[in-house]
Amino acid sequence: MSKPATDKPTFTLVQARERIDAIDRDIQGLIAERAQWAQQVGKAKGALKAAVDYYRPEREAQVLRRVVDRNDGPLSNEEMVRLFREIMSACLAQQEPLKIGFLGPQGTFSEQAARKHFGHSSHGLPLGSIEEVFQEVEAGNADFGVVPVENSGQGTIQVTLDMFLTSELKICGEVELRVHQYLLSRTGRMEDIERVYSHPQSLAQCKSWLRQHLPHAERVPVSSNAEAARRARNADDAAAIAGESAGLVYGLKPLAGPVEDRPDNTTRFLVLGRELFPPSGNDRTSVLVFVKDQPGALAHVLGPLAAHDVTMNRIESRPAHGRKWQYAFFIDISGHVEDEAVRAALKEMSPFAREVKILGSYPVAVP
Amino acid sequence: MSKPATDKPTFTLVQARERIDAIDRDIQGLIAERAQWAQQVGKAKGALKAAVDYYRPEREAQVLRRVVDRNDGPLSNEEMVRLFREIMSACLAQQEPLKIGFLGPQGTFSEQAARKHFGHSSHGLPLGSIEEVFQEVEAGNADFGVVPVENSGQGTIQVTLDMFLTSELKICGEVELRVHQYLLSRTGRMEDIERVYSHPQSLAQCKSWLRQHLPHAERVPVSSNAEAARRARNADDAAAIAGESAGLVYGLKPLAGPVEDRPDNTTRFLVLGRELFPPSGNDRTSVLVFVKDQPGALAHVLGPLAAHDVTMNRIESRPAHGRKWQYAFFIDISGHVEDEAVRAALKEMSPFAREVKILGSYPVAVP
Structure with a gap:
């Protein structure tokens, strides 16, 4: 396949446009074929009706990582990933589209995060509060929810963490969104x-x-x-x-604008769902550990992580509402609960804690 | 190329996913090649820096019409067109991205229309009013603006029409957006x-x-x-x-939702720019005709359209601010000002009008 020279124009405008038209024809044929195969994947699993039955976050993360791995320009990784998210979103929406609850109104960063993760073929439900996002996913009115959890500028969004103290929802993804100045x-x-x-x-x-x-x-x-x-x-x-x-x-x-020097002004969002998904190969696990307020409790709890070489990415303590003299620790670790080391570490942690609650194992955010 | 059967699963999940991975590799290669050729188009035109120098609405409309023509599922025309808009948007944004002013805040239907037309690689500028969208495009702070002009429910947005009485901006596109119930x-x-x-x-x-x-x-x-x-x-x-x-x-x-029976609950937006573009092959022309308030004036003005077989799609009268006893008619006709019939009809119209102002010739909206 002939490629254009990158330093000087060796083709006329008409020739370049004809070539682009031919490329578009091929891209369109492949997208249509992809959409057919995506239906086939569903059929292989049985008769499924809604996109939520087809959606597999670990598989999407794997597809996008491959896109990044083989990308050698001229489009940036971010742009190429965005295009593939949209292609997957369109293929998935052949069934009843995913319903995604987020903190509204429309136009919020939460909506941007939801669109970034699920593409524009999903159906967005703007909701009035973070609590309501949890409720609507719990009630099944939304298939998934997207809520902010921390901002590189302002720190943790406490209300989100606190919802996990009582909610049985699972974290099944994370989204990082750059916030521009x-x-x-x-x-x-x-x-x-x-x-x-x-x-x-x-x-x-x-x-x-x-x-x-x-x-x-x-x-x-x-x-x-x-x-x-x-x-x-x-x-x-x-x-x-x-x-x-x-x-x-x-x-x-x-x-x-944007005028920030580095792309590190980021807000992190969590994707809420009702079930745990299998490993994608590069995952993170969030756990909520309730400990008694006594000396050394936390050290005992964290010991097994180090012993099993499990990396801790983040820890944050919160008073456990309604459980007097107890503290809750939100801990993010590398790996999936199905990984041998993670499973072993969490098991050894249990005797030292009142409760170890797995909030979710999910693919690390793809740019 | 083997295609999956559409009635029953003849492939395993693993086989289907392997096939999808191979398709993705091909799609990605073609998108990268397309991006290189898009740069080449720019070079053929001289050394250009910003996306606004590359952007050709008539060419985009032609590409999208071809996408619709050759689409035979399983994705809908709307979904396939959306994917190609995003691919074009990404290719264009290799240069400094297009700056698109719209009636903010973020999340409005105007932003949705701007994103639908220019894709998500463009840079959106939410502005405070329709007047401000005109001003920012006139001042060059935005490359293009997107403003609502009529709603199938509520009728014409008068403030938009009235801005054309004094503005020298050109209409270089239209966007139709379904509004859901x-x-x-x-x-x-x-x-x-x-x-x-x-x-x-x-x-x-x-x-x-x-x-x-x-x-x-x-x-x-x-x-x-x-x-x-x-x-x-x-x-x-x-x-x-x-x-x-x-x-x-x-x-x-x-x-x-959406619960509307027919997809006809639509808002129409205009794309504002600073220049006229060549014909796309299926265009509309908007003109503003100032006439004296005297019997038969309008009939004289409209006569040449019928005589040259030019279809009138829409007409609306407004008092011409600051021009006592004059009326302004906003007229949409089929065709481009470079078309022989349109040119001739407008020329014959002139003697009967105080002024015939060409607001723009632009591609008819692609779904």
């Missing part, structure tokens, strides 16, 4: 800017960009990005670094 | 429902669905779908037919 001002002209307001964390996140594009502007740290936008509204020579929506609320114009 | 209730149980509130138009739109699923429930027409949701909130035996977001606002649960 914008430079906003009243006049919309770069040359007017003499001061830039933002939260110190946001200023730090955009340091290189500011040095390059606004070397002489003063950086003014304020309490929040919303406060920065509010201040920038009152002066022609000021700008704010804030989320895009702040510009809308305060009537500021976006001058540039 | 949902059955919402407080209890979330179908068996509780004895009354269904909704606007008469919505009740009519969902007649067959209601007859089939709620044959014994009373239909109660009210002034708006929001009013319907408000009433359904106060009774366990009532439901509302309304948009999904009404459920969120009034704390109702979605029982079923």
Whole structure:
């Protein structure tokens, strides 16, 4: 198959477009064939009606990891993964589409996360609160739910963790969503800017960009990005670094963005379901461990993890509501509950804890 | 290439998945090749930097029409077109992505229309008003804008039409977006429902669905779908037919949806740009004709259209602000201003009008 030269135009516009048309024909034929095979997968499992019966998060994660592995441009991994998520979403929606509950209204980061994970052929249900997302999945009105659990800027979303204290839902996926920063001002002209307001964390996140594009502007740290936008509204020579929506609320114009130096301003979401899924080969397990408030309790609980070489990615303690003098620890570890080491470690942990509750084993987020 | 049987499973799950993996490899290779050729198209035109220099609406419309023509399932035309829009969007975004202004905040139907037309690799700018969308495109802060112009339920959005009285922007596309209806209730149980509130138009739109699923429930027409949701909130035996977001606002649960009988509940949006584009082969032209308020003026103006066999799709009159005793007619006709018949008809129209302003010639919306 002939490929275009990458340095100079060796083909005419008409030739290039004819080639693209031929490629499109082939892509379309393959997508149609893929859709037929996807139906076949369902049939091999028995007579199934709804997409929820076909959906296998571990299989999707494997497909997307292969996409990343063999990608050698020119599209970025993120773009290529996005296209394959949409192709899988369309193939799956040949049955009654997946119903995905998320924290509404439409347009929230939760909706973006739900769309990123399940594609645009799924059916979104905007709900009024994180509690309601849990309830609707428990009641079966939603097949899955998507809730935020931590933000690289603001930390853990406690209400989500606390829901797991009583809910029997399982975590069956995680989604990471980049949250972008914008430079906003009243006049919309770069040359007017003499001061830039933002939260110190946001200023730090955009340091290189500011040095390059606004070397002489003063950086003014304020309490929040919303406060920065509010201040920038009152002066022609000021700008704010804030989320895009702040510009809308305060009537500021976006001058540039995203302006963060590194793509690490991320919110992590959990996908809630009613069952556990098999391993994908690169998984994470979340457990909730209730311990008595006594010296050494936590050390006893964590010991087996180290002994079995299980990596702990995260730990966070919360008072266990309704269980006086007990604490709950939310622990994320690498691996799947079906892995030998994880199973053994959790088993050895049990005698030292009041309860070890498996919240879920799920594929590590694919970009 | 062997295809799966459609009636019974003749392949194992493992075989089907292996086949899908092979198909995915081929699709990915073709998408990468397509992306390289898309760059080549840009090079054939000279050294271009931003996606706006590459974007050709007439070419995209042609590609999508071919996709519809050769589609023979199992995916619907709408799903297949959506996938190709996303593939084109990703290829285009290899350059600085398109900036698309729309009526915000995020999550509005305007954003959905912008995403439907430009795909998810474009960069969305949520703006505060329809006027602001025009301003930001005029100022070059947005490459294109997307504004609603008519709704099959509520009719014309006057503010959009009126902006064209003074703006020099061109219409370079149209988007049609289906707006879906949902059955919402407080209890979330179908068996509780004895009354269904909704606007008469919505009740009519969902007649067959209601007859089939709620044959014994009373239909109660009210002034708006929001009013319907408000009433359904106060009774366990009532439901509302309304948009999904009404459920969120009034704390109702979605029982079923979309429940409209025909996919004709549509909002039409216009894509605003700064230049006219060449014909796509199936185009529409919007003109704004200022006439003196005198007998027969309109008939004189419309005569040439009939004489040249140019189909008029739509006409709407508005008082021409600041031009006393004049009227403005917004007229949509089939064809492109570069078509012989359209050109001739518009030319013959001129002597009878104060002014004939070409608002744009653009591809007819692809589903």
